[in-house]
Amino acid sequence: xxxxxxxxxxxxxxxxxxxxxxxxxxYSDTAMRCIAKRxxxxxxxxxxxxxxxxxxxxQRTKNRHIMYVAPEEHPVGGQLMGAEPEQFGxxxxxxxxxxxxxxxxxxxxxxxxxxxxxxxxxxxSQPVVAxxxxxxxxxxxxxxxxxxxKMRRGIDDxxxxxxxxxxxxxxxxxxxxAAITVHGRTVVQRYDxxxxxxxxxxxxxxxxxxxxxxxxxxxxxxxxxxxxxxTGVDGVTVARGAIGNPWIFQQTRALAAGLxxxxxxxxxEQREVIAEHYSLAEELYGAxxxxxxxxxxxxxxxxxxxQHEEVRAGFCTVKQAGAWREVLNxxxxxxxxxxxxxxxEPNPRATFAKPMTL
Numbered sequence: 001x002x003x004x005x006x007x008x009x010x011x012x013x014x015x016x017x018x019x020x021x022x023x024x025x026x027y028s029d030t031a032m033r034c035i036a037k038r039x040x041x042x043x044x045x046x047x048x049x050x051x052x053x054x055x056x057x058x059q060r061t062k063n064r065h066i067m068y069v070a071p072e073e074h075p076v077g078g079q080l081m082g083a084e085p086e087q088f089g090x091x092x093x094x095x096x097x098x099x100x101x102x103x104x105x106x107x108x109x110x111x112x113x114x115x116x117x118x119x120x121x122x123x124x125s126q127p128v129v130a131x132x133x134x135x136x137x138x139x140x141x142x143x144x145x146x147x148x149x150k151m152r153r154g155i156d157d158x159x160x161x162x163x164x165x166x167x168x169x170x171x172x173x174x175x176x177x178a179a180i181t182v183h184g185r186t187v188v189q190r191y192d193x194x195x196x197x198x199x200x201x202x203x204x205x206x207x208x209x210x211x212x213x214x215x216x217x218x219x220x221x222x223x224x225x226x227x228x229x230x231t232g233v234d235g236v237t238v239a240r241g242a243i244g245n246p247w248i249f250q251q252t253r254a255l256a257a258g259l260x261x262x263x264x265x266x267x268x269e270q271r272e273v274i275a276e277h278y279s280l281a282e283e284l285y286g287a288x289x290x291x292x293x294x295x296x297x298x299x300x301x302x303x304x305x306x307q308h309e310e311v312r313a314g315f316c317t318v319k320q321a322g323a324w325r326e327v328l329n330x331x332x333x334x335x336x337x338x339x340x341x342x343x344x345e346p347n348p349r350a351t352f353a354k355p356m357t358l
Contacts, residue, residue, distance in 0.1 A: 002232035004225065004256060008042065010211065011146025011178035013075045013101060015042040018235030019224050019252045021242050022181075022215060023048050023079040023104065023150070029293070030070050031280035035273060036242060040249030043075050045237075048106050050119075051082035051091035065284045069099035077102035077148070081109060083118040085132040089140030096141050103141055105133060107168070108150045108183055110190040121187035125155050127167040131175065138176045146178035150215075153199050156188045169203075179211035181237050200231040213237050219343040221251035221261060244300025245341055246273065264304055264338035271332035274301050278324050287321035298324065303341035305331060 008018035021028065021036040023045035033044040049067070057066055069076055078100035080091055092103045107130055109120025123130040138147050149172050154161035172180060182203060184195030195216025204212050214233035218224050219241040227236050242248055251262050265273070277297060281290035298315030305311040314327040 002229055004228055005234055006256070008211075008213075008235040010043075010102060010148060012144055013043070013146055015075070015235075017042040017249075017253060017256070018228065019249060020044065020213075020235060020237050021249070022237035022239035023077070023106070024239055024243065025109075026293075026296075027243055029065060029281075029284065030068050030073065031277055031284055032243075032246075032297070033073055033076060034070055034280055035277050036246045036249060037073060038276075039246040039273070040253050041238075041242075041246070043077065043102075044073065045077040045079050045102075045104055046100070048079045048081045048109065048120075049091075049095075051080050051084070051087040054080075054091040054094050055087065067095065067098040067100075068284065074099075075101040077104045079104040079106050079150070080137070081106040081114070081119050082133075085129060085136050088133050089136040092137045092140050092147075096145055102146045102148055102178075103137055104148045104150055104181075105137060106150050108152045108181075108187075110152065110185075110187045115187070121152055121155065124151065124161070124164060124168065124187060127164045127171070130168045131171045134172050134175050134177060147176065148179045148181065149177055150181045150183070152183045152185055152187050153196060153203075154186050156186050161186070169207075173210050179213060179234070181213040181215055184214065184216035197227060197231050200227070200233055204232040204234075211235075215239060218248075220340070221248055221255050224248070224252045225255050244297060244303055264340050266335050266338055267305065267332045268335040270301065270304055270338055271328050274298070274324075274332075275328060277301075282321075291318060291321060291323075294318075294324065298327065304338045306336065306339050307331065308339070 005018045008015040020043040021041045025047050028045060028047045036044050078095035080088055080103065082088055095103060106120050107123045114120040115122045154165040169180060182200060184197055184200050200214045211234045213235045214227050214231055215237045218227060218236055218238045224236050238248055247265050254262050278294055281294050295315060295318055299312050302308045302311035302315055311331045314331060318324050318327060
């Protein structure tokens with residue numbers, strides 16, 4: 001059985017815990033990242049940004065949330081996606097200028113629209129272009145800024161796809177990449193079917209001392225521990241499992257310390273964090289503009305409430321600035337035990353007789 005890592009090093013960035021928050025399109029803005037940090041995430045990544053958009057966006061009040069990094073966030077990574085290799089370098093430099101500590105390159109997004117525009121996971125089909133992108137970024141940013149890559153295990157399960165994956169994987173480290181995060185699904189799979197922890201285990205054995213992070217199907221604290229134990233990866237990135245459940249980081253730290261799994265947060269504990277999250281979003285976007293992006297967070301937070309369907313409906317009705325307080329006053333006024341969120345996803349641990357103990 002693999003030894004559970006206790007720390008994580010990405011280039012010169014030293015983290016006190018190997019469980020981090022992944023980049024989440026449409027979610028991992030400054031507000032979400034700050035909440036994750038407060039509840040135990042050692043490192044977070046911003047939602048993926050298009051290289052050409054970063055180069056074109058103007059510094060205006062309404063755009064303040066774009067590329068904004070709060071003082072409490074560090075270390076924080078900025079994730080880039082695009083199609084043209086020559087645009088990645090200047091975009092990466094601009095992210096560094098805005099305070100991002102790490103530059104992450106997205107070669108993993110499986111969304112059809114993204115693939116159709118030759119971005120994200122599409123690059124796994126063209127190793128030469130992918131490595132050219134990495135080279136542009138590494139050359140553009142200062143030596144002390146780590147460059148990392150996010151990948152999936154390939155376009156599909158063909159031998160050609162596997163060869164392309166390893167060509168990019170090996171070449172990336174040779175070009176100076178500090179760490180690579182690998183999702184255990186293929187691009188074609190998108191989010192269907194289980195993530196292959198077997199592939200991650202094989203990959204880490206191949207990688208040796210090179211830093212590899214695992215991703216895929218991490219919806220609770222035990223899964224984070226199990227992935228590190230089973231595959232031997234140096235750390236894990238929690239993606240969808242952190243939306244509306246930032247306590248997953250706190251819970252994973254407890255398990256790693258040999259403590260019992262903490263109970264789900266009580267309604268008062270949930271109320272406090274939801275209120276913090278809304279307040280941060282109001283500061284970031286403005287009271288009215290934060291309503292739409294926060295509605296989807298409220299829906300996710302509702303999963304931890306014992307009356308989650310009613311609470312979800314309550315958050316769905318929030319249309320006006322500050323109306324979220326009415327939901328909290330109605331559904332979180334009395335303290336009570338919370339519940340674990342329902343996970344309707346394939347479970348890679350199905351092959352384990354029981355959760356791996358420390």
